[in-house]
Amino acid sequence: MARLSQSPTQALITKLESITDLTPGEIDALRALPVRVQEVRDDQDLVREGDRPTHCCLVIEGFVARYKVTDKGKRQIFSFHTPGDIPDVLSLQLKTLDHSLGTITPCTVGFIQHEHLRELFQRQPRLTDVFWRETLIDAAIFREWMLGIGRRDAKTRVAHLLCEMFTRLKAVGLEKNNTVPLSLTQNEVGDALGLSTVHVNRTLQALRGDSLLVWEGRTLTVLDWGRLAEAGEFDKGYLHLDRKNRAA
Amino acid sequence: MARLSQSPTQALITKLESITDLTPGEIDALRALPVRVQEVRDDQDLVREGDRPTHCCLVIEGFVARYKVTDKGKRQIFSFHTPGDIPDVLSLQLKTLDHSLGTITPCTVGFIQHEHLRELFQRQPRLTDVFWRETLIDAAIFREWMLGIGRRDAKTRVAHLLCEMFTRLKAVGLEKNNTVPLSLTQNEVGDALGLSTVHVNRTLQALRGDSLLVWEGRTLTVLDWGRLAEAGEFDKGYLHLDRKNRAA
DNA sequence: CGCCTATTTGATCTGATTCAAACAATGTGG
DNA sequence: CCACATTGTTTGAATCAGATCAAATAGGCG
Numbered sequence: 001m002a003r004l005s006q007s008p009t010q011a012l013i014t015k016l017e018s019i020t021d022l023t024p025g026e027i028d029a030l031r032a033l034p035v036r037v038q039e040v041r042d043d044q045d046l047v048r049e050g051d052r053p054t055h056c057c058l059v060i061e062g063f064v065a066r067y068k069v070t071d072k073g074k075r076q077i078f079s080f081h082t083p084g085d086i087p088d089v090l091s092l093q094l095k096t097l098d099h100s101l102g103t104i105t106p107c108t109v110g111f112i113q114h115e116h117l118r119e120l121f122q123r124q125p126r127l128t129d130v131f132w133r134e135t136l137i138d139a140a141i142f143r144e145w146m147l148g149i150g151r152r153d154a155k156t157r158v159a160h161l162l163c164e165m166f167t168r169l170k171a172v173g174l175e176k177n178n179t180v181p182l183s184l185t186q187n188e189v190g191d192a193l194g195l196s197t198v199h200v201n202r203t204l205q206a207l208r209g210d211s212l213l214v215w216e217g218r219t220l221t222v223l224d225w226g227r228l229a230e231a232g233e234f235d236k237g238y239l240h241l242d243r244k245n246r247a248a
Numbered sequence: 249m250a251r252l253s254q255s256p257t258q259a260l261i262t263k264l265e266s267i268t269d270l271t272p273g274e275i276d277a278l279r280a281l282p283v284r285v286q287e288v289r290d291d292q293d294l295v296r297e298g299d300r301p302t303h304c305c306l307v308i309e310g311f312v313a314r315y316k317v318t319d320k321g322k323r324q325i326f327s328f329h330t331p332g333d334i335p336d337v338l339s340l341q342l343k344t345l346d347h348s349l350g351t352i353t354p355c356t357v358g359f360i361q362h363e364h365l366r367e368l369f370q371r372q373p374r375l376t377d378v379f380w381r382e383t384l385i386d387a388a389i390f391r392e393w394m395l396g397i398g399r400r401d402a403k404t405r406v407a408h409l410l411c412e413m414f415t416r417l418k419a420v421g422l423e424k425n426n427t428v429p430l431s432l433t434q435n436e437v438g439d440a441l442g443l444s445t446v447h448v449n450r451t452l453q454a455l456r457g458d459s460l461l462v463w464e465g466r467t468l469t470v471l472d473w474g475r476l477a478e479a480g481e482f483d484k485g486y487l488h489l490d491r492k493n494r495a496a
Numbered sequence: 497c498g499c500c501t502a503t504t505t506g507a508t509c510t511g512a513t514t515c516a517a518a519c520a521a522t523g524t525g526g
Numbered sequence: 527c528c529a530c531a532t533t534g535t536t537t538g539a540a541t542c543a544g545a546t547c548a549a550a551t552a553g554g555c556g
Contacts, residue, residue: 050485068391071481074399078391090388093381123372132380133341139387140338140346143316143326146390149398150442153323154544158276185502191487194398196545201504217553233319237298238346367535402512444513449536465521 008035008110011060011172015084018171019137020130029124034118035110045102046088046109053091056188058085061181062107067191068099077192077200079141080104080165080184081103084172089131105183116143133240140238150211152233157193159204159232162213167236204237207231256283256358259308259420263332266419266489267385275477277372281365283358293350294357295338303359307331310355311431315439316347325440327389328352328413328432332420337379353431376469377484379487388486397442400481405441406451407480410461414470415484430468455479 007013009030016022022030035058038047046057049068057064059081066087067077068134078099080108089103092114103109121128141164149158162182169180190200207213212228216219222228255261257278264270270278283306288294294305297316305312308328314335315325326347329335335349340362351357369376391413396405410430417428438448455461460476462469470476477483 066391068395070395070399076395077400078394090384093377093384094388094488095459096488097484098488099391115351128376128380129341132376132383135380135384136338136341139383139390140342142387142394143314143347146326146394146397147316147318147324149394150324151318186504187502197502198504198546199544201502202544205504237344240342240346241343412529424524445534446536447512450512453536 003019003121007031008037008060009058011084012086013084015172016130016134019241021243022130023126026124026127027118031125033112033120035070035112037108037110040103040107040109042103042106045100047091047097048100049097051097052095053088053097053114055113056086056088056117057092057101058110058112059085060108060110061088062103062105062109064101064107064109065104065188065192066099066101076189076194077188078145079138080105080192082169082172082174083103086112086131086134088119089135101238104188137240140240144238145192153212154195154199155206156194156231156233157195158189158200159207159212160234161189161193161232162207162215162220162222163229163232163236164239165243167183167218167234169237171241178220178223178225179219179221181218182215185219253281256285257281257306258451259332260306260334261332263347264378264382267489268381269491270378271374274372274375277368277375281360281368281428282400283360285356285358288351288355288357290351290354291496293348293479294324295339295345296348297345298347301336301344301345301362303361304334304339304365305335305349306358307335308358308361309354310351310353310357312349312357313352313436313440314347314349323439324442325436326393327386328440330417330420330422334360334379334382336385337365352433353473354362355417385488393440394485402441402443402447402451403454404481406448407455407476408482409441409480410435410455410468410470411482411484412487413416414468415482415489417486419487419489423476425469426473427467427469429466430463431466432443433445 013022013027029192037060046064047053061083064081064087065077066079067075071181079087088097091097148160152160165182166175168176169182174180184211186200186204187197190197193200204215210227212224212231214223260276261270285308294312295301298450309331312329312335313325314327315323317323326333336345339345396408402406413430414423414428416432417423422428434448434452435445438445441448452463458475460472460479462471
């Protein structure tokens with residue numbers, strides 16, 4: 001249960017502070033953003049391909065995914081988003097959405113009007129760079145997924161995704177004892193990696209067999225990070241998490 | 249042979265004008281950008297994964313590609329870039345490059361110091377939005393490729409890529425009589441689509457057999473756009489080419 | 497308890513890879 | 527201007543990773 005005293009944008013501020021330094025003025029401006037908070041159950045679209053939204057969605061609690069569906073009805077998930085993310089900031093710049101955004105767990109979502117974000121960027125121009133940077137990291141993750149889907153085998157792909165989720169969740173403070181909350185179904189993992197559910201299942205069994213991880217219910221525990229990262233060819237560079245690593 | 253009177257940033261200006269309106273002041277500022285022009289032969293890296301560049305690369309002539317290589321030595325190409333593109337603007341925001349950028353044909357490349365671009369954005373803040381928008385369209389293309397690599401079969405993928413290249417080249421004025429210059433090898437197409445060269449070859453034969461296209465030497469001619477677009481499940485929405493379609 | 501959703505297992509099939517070699521086109525130096 | 531080298535395309539055959547189909551099992555939860 002969220003504390004009532006907590007601003008709906010707290011998760012956003014935490015997230016941004018994990019990748020950049022914010023001035024007190026910027027933090028105040030973010031806190032002052034008018035946000036309409038809403039509970040949404042799972043498997044609901046927040047915005048849909050073809051929409052022309054006038055607001056953005058801030059994930060406050062839960063997991064959401066961006067995806068698109070083939071003419072033949074096959075779904076490809078492009079990204080998973082965690083609290084603090086605004087998966088559709090891009091709608092500020094691109095009028096028509098080219099993909100959909102939906103919840104994959106029950107969520108708390110904050111809706112922020114475009115006009116308010118535009119005002120924010122006008123008053124705090126440096127935040128434009130911060131959000132631009134965010135969308136660029138997004139794209140870096142797309143590239144890494146593309147590399148996996150196009151050129152890595154199933155086992156490597158699955159291991160890589162789990163490494164990525166673990167690392168990202170850890171970066172926003174959700175890791176404890178090598179364990180992170182990870183409420184994805186094997187079907188969703190398949191849609192993210194371009195694999196069938198059945199094959200994801202068998203691949204996970206192989207990873208379990210190697211004693212690399214335990215993933216049951218909604219938590220993932222990494223038993224041997226070194227070997228898991230190796231199995232997934234995982235190098236976190238592309239996540240650009242290191243604050244020292246950002247451009248001057 | 250390029251006219252000497254032409255600014256090295258002309259291709260860039262043309263490109264930007266295809267997706268947005270520029271003010272005379274913005275055009276002047278772009279023209280005034282100090283650019284070091286250089287001829288580069290094919291198959292040369294312009295910047296490499298791990299680099300911390302202090303300049304960006306403007307494609308003036310030729311094709312370049314962004315790519316990354318698997319631990320096992322398999323290459324995945326993320327994007328092809330044509331004259332007017334600055335494939336690595338992202339290095340302004342992300343200090344360390346997470347992928348490489350290389351020529352796939354002999355090229356004319358313009359190098360622009362980061363500091364000059366930063367000054368430009370300071371003086372013409374609206375250009376920040378224009379370039380942000382550019383990188384967002386980049387990401388939209390990544391998503392569409394991901395959908396293809398993950399969820400479409402070889403024939404659809406190849407047809408889709410050819411539709412995309414045709415459309416993009418047409419948008420920058422390089423189409424004539426349903427023909428565009430397309431200097432890609434089948435091997436490069438494979439690396440872009442996550443397919444083996446052999447299979448790309450057989451797939452192209454199928455498309456030729458259907459009288460959808462002719463692709464020989466360095467030009468692609470589309471014989472039946474309607475059926476090719478259908479075969480590739482191609483809908484150009486994701487390219488966000490329509491100027492009327494940009495956010496207010 | 498019974499329903500619904502997610503995971504698991506088994507058997508079969510296939511699109512795409514791999515390996516290997518021939519062929520075609522382009523460019524180079526003598 | 528030809529011989530040769532290089533790079534890209536094409537063909538054929540064998541193989542395999544992963545998909546598909548179908549059905550059983552296991553968890554959660556009202």
